[in-house]
Amino acid sequence: MRARHILGPLALCAAGCADPIRSDLLQSLGEEQAGLDAGPLHRAGQPCLACHGGEGDGQMVFSVAGTIYQQPDGAVPLANAIVHMADSAGDRYQSATNCAGNFFIQEKDYAPVYPAWVWIEFGGVFVPMNSPIFREGSCATCHAGEASDVSVAGVYFSELDLDYPSAGCP
Amino acid sequence: MRGASLFLTLLSIGGCAGYDDLHALRMPERSGFEVVGDVLHNHCGSLDCHGTPVRALRVYGGNGMRVDGIPGQGATTDAEYDATFESIVLFEPEVLHGVVLSGGEEPERLTMVQKGRGVQVHKGGVAMALGSEADACVLSWLASDIDDEACDDGAELQPPSQPEP
Numbered sequence: 001m002r003a004r005h006i007l008g009p010l011a012l013c014a015a016g017c018a019d020p021i022r023s024d025l026l027q028s029l030g031e032e033q034a035g036l037d038a039g040p041l042h043r044a045g046q047p048c049l050a051c052h053g054g055e056g057d058g059q060m061v062f063s064v065a066g067t068i069y070q071q072p073d074g075a076v077p078l079a080n081a082i083v084h085m086a087d088s089a090g091d092r093y094q095s096a097t098n099c100a101g102n103f104f105i106q107e108k109d110y111a112p113v114y115p116a117w118v119w120i121e122f123g124g125v126f127v128p129m130n131s132p133i134f135r136e137g138s139c140a141t142c143h144a145g146e147a148s149d150v151s152v153a154g155v156y157f158s159e160l161d162l163d164y165p166s167a168g169c170p
Numbered sequence: 171m172r173g174a175s176l177f178l179t180l181l182s183i184g185g186c187a188g189y190d191d192l193h194a195l196r197m198p199e200r201s202g203f204e205v206v207g208d209v210l211h212n213h214c215g216s217l218d219c220h221g222t223p224v225r226a227l228r229v230y231g232g233n234g235m236r237v238d239g240i241p242g243q244g245a246t247t248d249a250e251y252d253a254t255f256e257s258i259v260l261f262e263p264e265v266l267h268g269v270v271l272s273g274g275e276e277p278e279r280l281t282m283v284q285k286g287r288g289v290q291v292h293k294g295g296v297a298m299a300l301g302s303e304a305d306a307c308v309l310s311w312l313a314s315d316i317d318d319e320a321c322d323d324g325a326e327l328q329p330p331s332q333p334e335p
Contacts, residue, residue, distance in 0.1 A: 086330035094333070114295065117329045124335055130242045131233040132327060135294055136218030142241075149236040150222060 025050050041100040041169055044077060045154060047138035048104060063111045065104035066139025066155055068097050068120060070164055072147075074154035077101025079167035081157065082121040087112035099169035122157055195267040197259050198311050200252070205321035206311045207231070207251045209304045212327050213297045214286070215254070217241055220294075227282060228257045258282065266312075274313025283308065298324075 029046050036042050038058075048065035052058035064085065070076045081097045085105070093110035095103045115132035136142060139155050147153040211231030215221040221234025221241070228235065230250035233242055237249040259266060265279050277283045281290065287305065288296035298304040304324035310317035 084333040086333070090330070092330075092333065115327065119333060121333070121335065126332055126335075128329070128332070131212075131216055132329065134216045134219045134297075142217035147240045149239060150217065150241070152217070152241045 019055075022050065022055070026056070040098055040102060040104070044100045044102055045074065045140055045144065047140040047144070048102075049136075049138040049141075052104070053137065054107070060104070061107045062104045062137060063107040064116075064133075064137045064139075065102070066143070067101045068103065069101055069154050069156045070158070071161065072153050072156045072159060074156070076164075078120075078122065078157050078164070080122070080165075084119040084121060084126075085110070085112055085116055087114065087116040089113040099167055120155070120157055127157055195263055196270040197263075197266065198270055199314060199316075200255050202316045202318075203255050203311065204246075204251050205316065205318055205325070206307055207246065207254050208325040209298075209307045209321055210254060210258075211246060212325050213304050214294070219297075227261050228253070230254045230257075269312050270314065274309060274315075277309050277312050280312075 025047070029043065029050065032038060032042060044067045046067075048058075048062055050056060052060055052062040052065060054061045068078045068081055068083070070078045077097070077099070078101050079097055079099045081101075081103075082094050083097065083103050084092065084094045086092045089112075091110070091113070093105060093112070095105050097103045112133075115134050117132050118129040120127045120129075143152045143155045145151060145153070207229075208231075210229050211221075211234060215229030215231050215234035217234055219225070220227055220229040221231070222228070223235070230237055230253040231246040232244055232250075235241065237247065237253050239247075262281060265281075269275070269277055269279055278287075278289065283305075284290035285292040285294075286296075286298035286308070287300045289300075298308065302324065303320045306317055307321035307324040310320060
């Protein structure tokens with residue numbers, strides 16, 4: 001009898017206590033791209049921490065992760081760029097983008113104390129982010145889709161059409 | 171009688187009134203607010219914090235949520251200072267009235283001050299520490315005596331040095 005009293009509310013909670021905002025976000029991300037399994041190359045341009053923030057299905061937990069493109073149109077990912085971070089505690093960390101333009105920092109390796117500052121390095125050139133990050137680990141939460149009054153376009157290295165080395169994914 | 175007037179004013183605020191309907195309440199000055207707005211923008215108004223329409227307290231500005239424009243492109247406009255000002259004075263108007271009426275005494279009555287100092291649970295942690303220039307700037311505004319120097323210093327967020335290649 002006592003067990004039923006406890007399990008009943010727990011079962012109800014399991015069915016209805018999910019975060020509706022997060023649920024909506026996950027639903028909006030859709031299925032995996034055909035022919036591309038879950039892994040370091042998947043879901044470029046999406047908010048990584050929706051699944052990899054410690055509460056989702058992603059196996060690894062990220063503190064910061066995102067996708068970097070060559071230009072503002074987000075058409076071509078920027079591979080082999082280095083993402084430098086420096087936080088308010090004075091700690092620094094760096095990670096590199098893969099062929100999909102994705103980079104990720106595992107929380108167990110580096111959990112920045114906010115605000116934190118970011119630079120993208122490519123070909124010896126450093127491009128700083130205009131403003132610090134205050135709490136959001138998914139780049140795509142603020143840098144997604146078309147630029148608008150509440151969203152910056154995807155993270156990009158330069159507005160110029162530079163001669164990048166070819167680095168497509170196999 | 172004054173209490174009844176205040177009560178009626180607060181009732182009208184409950185109906186989504188705007189700043190113009192707050193005439194019966196003492197509010198901090200909009201004049202000179204720009205320097206305060208810059209502090210709030212730099213400490214609170216990034217797109218991942220209060221620079222988003224999903225927050226109850228919204229902060230607008232050049233690198234955050236825009237009234238009309240793209241974040242990161244162009245300086246904060248008068249319309250954005252207006253929008254931030256209105257967001258703040260409409261957040262807890264009756265408490266703000268009391269703080270301003272008392273010359274800025276006990277500013278910690280305001281949720282904004284408590285959260286900024288990290289005294290109340292705040293996802294963004296301590297955004298404007300007690301005794302910091304940013305905190306002093308906001309308090310001076312609440313006391314109707316804006317400390318421009320504190321605001322100028324408080325608006326600065328010095329980034330760490332650029333990494334070495």
